[in-house]
Amino acid sequence: MNVEKIIKTEKEIPLKPRTLIHLSLVCNKMNEITTAQLKPFDVSLQQFNVLRILRGQNGKPANLSTLNERMVTKMSNTTRLVDKLITKGFVDRVTCEKNRRKVDINITALGQKALLEMDNAMKTAEEEILKNLTEQDLIQMNNLLDKF
Incomplete structure (x- = not known):
């Protein structure tokens, strides 16, 4: 380039x-x-990130704070991202009966299935982006980026 x-x-x-x-x-x-x-998939990169975080919870719910901490791109509109994923049926939100301020967010079976398809699409993107780099190039690049 x-x-x-x-x-x-x-x-x-x-x-x-x-x-x-x-x-x-x-x-x-x-x-x-x-x-x-x-x-x-009608999903943004940030929504994809939320789905991956929720999958990484291994069945345990997450809250907005957890999602914000783990997002690759930090943003203040995580609630809106989750709302869009709820509309698509990819996640659900459950309010705790004992503490109404506590909200648990889970990935749904539909979200898990869609995420597997998205993973394949992202693998294609990864191959396209990195096609001109060798494994040694990637190691060297990661070492350089770690210096940031």
Whole structure:
């Protein structure tokens, strides 16, 4: 990916800003590809993330706080994400009878089934995004990214 070509400049960009622009462009490209793979499921990347978190609970419910802590992209509208997943039948929400402020969120059987299909779509996205990188490249990239 040639940064200067993509942003249509002939001027050489200094290394530090070029690096940040490059990372931004790569992030945007990854989001485009993953969003396209999730489009048939009518699920956003953030909704997909919520479903994966709930699956990782292994049958134990989660609350909004747990979801917020574990989200890849931190956001304040987790309630709205959950509401959309409820509408699709992918999750359910149960209010505790003893403490009405406590709300448990669970992935449904339909959500589990849909998530398995989404996993396959995301595997396709992963292959497309990383197709030009070797395993050694990925190890080196992860080591560099860990420095952030």
